[in-house]
Amino acid sequence: IELSSNMKAVISIPAIASKGDEVINLSREITRSTFEDLIKDYLDRTIDFTNQALEDSELTHQEISQVLLVGGSTKIPLVRQMIRSRMKKEPSTNINPDECVALGAAVQAGLITGQVKELVLSDILSHSLGTETIGDTFDMLIAKHSFIPTSVSQDYTTVVENQSRVRINVVEGESKVASENVRLGTFILDGIPPGPPGSQTIRVKFDIDNNGILTVTATNLETGKANQITIEASKTRLSDEEIVRAKDNLEELTEEAGSHKEALPDTYREAMALITRAEGMEFRVNDMEVKRLRELIQELELAISLDKPNDVLEKSDELSELLFDLEDAYGQVDEPEDEAADEDELTD
Numbered sequence: 506i507e508l509s510s511n512m513k514a515v516i517s518i519p520a521i522a523s524k525g526d527e528v529i530n531l532s533r534e535i536t537r538s539t540f541e542d543l544i545k546d547y548l549d550r551t552i553d554f555t556n557q558a559l560e561d562s563e564l565t566h567q568e569i570s571q572v573l574l575v576g577g578s579t580k581i582p583l584v585r586q587m588i589r590s591r592m593k594k595e596p597s598t599n600i601n602p603d604e605c606v607a608l609g610a611a612v613q614a615g616l617i618t619g620q621v622k623e624l625v626l627s628d629i630l631s632h633s634l635g636t637e638t639i640g641d642t643f644d645m646l647i648a649k650h651s652f653i654p655t656s657v658s659q660d661y662t663t664v665v666e667n668q669s670r671v672r673i674n675v676v677e678g679e680s681k682v683a684s685e686n687v688r689l690g691t692f693i694l695d696g697i698p699p700g701p702p703g704s705q706t707i708r709v710k711f712d713i714d715n716n717g718i719l720t721v722t723a724t725n726l727e728t729g730k731a732n733q734i735t736i737e738a739s740k741t742r743l744s745d746e747e748i749v750r751a752k753d754n755l756e757e758l759t760e761e762a763g764s765h766k767e768a769l770p771d772t773y774r775e776a777m778a779l780i781t782r783a784e785g786m787e788f789r790v791n792d793m794e795v796k797r798l799r800e801l802i803q804e805l806e807l808a809i810s811l812d813k814p815n816d817v818l819e820k821s822d823e824l825s826e827l828l829f830d831l832e833d834a835y836g837q838v839d840e841p842e843d844e845a846a847d848e849d850e851l852t853d
Contacts, residue, residue, distance in 0.1 A: 508537045509580045541583050548587060555591055561650055572596040575605045628653050634719065636709055637674035637683035639664055646711050649679065653717060658710040660726075662703040670695035671707055672784070673723045675736065688806050690799065692734040693788050694723040773809055776821045780805060783824055789835050801827060 507514040518531040541548070559566065574596045578584055588596045615621030629652055635645040638661070646657045663671070671694050678686025697705050706726040713719050717738030724731040783802050787795050801824040808816035 506580065508535075508540055509582060512537050537582075541581075544581075547578075548583060551584065552587055552591055555588065566592045566594075569594070573600055573605075574598045575600055575602050577602075628715070628717065630713070632677050633679055634675070634677055634689075634711060634713075636661075637676050637688075641683050643676055643678065643681055643683040643686055646709070647713070653713045654715050656710065656712045658708055661707045661709060663697065663700070663705045663707070664702055666701060667699040668702070668705070669697050669699065670788075671697065671723065673709060673721060673732075673734070675719070675721050675734065687810060688803070689719070689736050690721070690734045690803070691784060691787075692721075692723070692732055694725065694730070694732045695788060696728070696730050697725055698728065772814060772817055772821075776805055776809055776817050779821055779824055779828070783828055786828060786831055786835070790831055794831060797827065798824075798831075 513534055513536045516531065516533050516535055520528050521531045522529045559569075569592060572588060572592050572594060574585065574588065575598075579596075579598055585596055585598070612621065612624070616624055629650045630647060631649060633645045633649045634647045635643055636659070638644045644659065646659050647655060661671075672691060673694065674683065674691045675689045676683050676686045677689050680686050694707065697707075708724045708726055710722045710724070711719065712722070719736040719738075720733060721736070722731055722733040780802050783798050787798055790798070801820060805817065805820040805824055808820050
């Protein structure tokens, strides 16, 4: 607070530590410029969030009539300066933070109880949803900030000769590369009649209800056979920061070698191979075993995305142990040859 009005301040913390019988006190001067350097990353993110808010609202700074700053950090002179520079207008700091929160809560409560009639409360999606298609491509079906509940369908066709099944990978994120986003779940639609590429049409439907529960259904339009998966709103969905961090970590892993597979360390490559093996086992085991497999697959994928080597090793061991037991009971899954690696894929 002192640095908001002065160029320097003294940090004084009595009895911060002890050494034998001696009590150690901290007293150190800090300048405003040093403090601003320490928080530079957070200040830059403030502008990033401001730009994102403008993009999401499809407004320009000229169309914004007033900028309100609420909270302790808005007292920092550089925060006001950066917002003033970005928005080209003087920000207002006259609102009491407690009153601001109370007013927002009162409006929400009024909408829920029906006392406020003039406004409509609508839930929206935080991130885009779609499927993974051929070539590690993310095909977006529902854009972020879409109102829910909502329902969207997309038709795909088989891609190889005599394709007997398709794997539906449900993906959340904003990257056009599917593996840079977060996989929420996967399921298989089998029993597809043999035929040339493009002879079978698979309709994939995304349904999101009022509670944010996502149901994805795949239907073979030629035979009527269908399968689906339901994903709870909070089970595997990530926050904005987690998805950004996952994407940044994956980019760091892949940048040096120029391709995703070459850049991944052996531990990660082995983990991804283990996931492929586990997915091949899903359609051979009972429902309870499928549920456990999917939980471990999702946990391992999350550890890989967030670049947590210890978690990758731990989840790999758990998944490997489960696979050993299942393969002992049901038999091993044959590893697909490279030429057949696309047998589960879809194309628009």
